[in-house]
Amino acid sequence: MGKISKKGRLKTLFLATLYLSAFTFGGGYVIITLLKNKFVDELKWINEDEMLDFVAISQSAPGPIAVNGAIVIGYKVCGIPGILCAVLGAVIPPFVILTIISAFYNVFRSNTYIEAILCGMKSGVGAVIVSVVWDMVVGIIQKRDAVLIAIMIISFVLDYYCKVNVVLIIIATIIVGVTKSIR
Secondary structure: OOOOOHHHHHHHHHHHHHHHHHOOOOOHHHHHHHHHHHHHHHOOOOOHHHHHHHHHHHHHOOOOHHHHHHHHHHHHHHHHHHHHHHHHHHHHHHHHHHHHHHHOHHHHHOOHHHHHHHHHHHHHHHHHHHHHHHHHHHHHHHHOOHHHHHHHHHHHHHHHOOOOOHHHHHHHHHHHHHHHHHO
């Protein structure tokens, strides 16, 4: 993690999660890519494999993905103080934005300009989600692990075509992952 002090890492962690949370629209899946860009690619505090593990943990744990992602990254970077800084940074922007929106709900509800902005943002969010999925698929394929590739394909087919409950798919993948790691 370089020669940066713990206080400096905490400050960077807080400001990064605050910034990412403030300018991320579309939910947790979008922020995961931005967290990867910041903490894996730019700061190099986390490696690709750890980030994939963090994404899996964030998705399978109860609660918002953005907060879960902040928790695991904060813990990895600075332990418990890192969790507090990262979660605080991730929670402040949505709290402020939702407070403002709720105060002016009637104005926002019927404003055609706001509706048009949100419609345009949906397209951008879709592109970012596709980018996240692509990066994860490429990472799994590069490992050349037949079990991981099979899990990915089977999970997609079960969810998309067979409409199997996602909870069941997650439980099955956990069992396969634990069984694989025991061997």
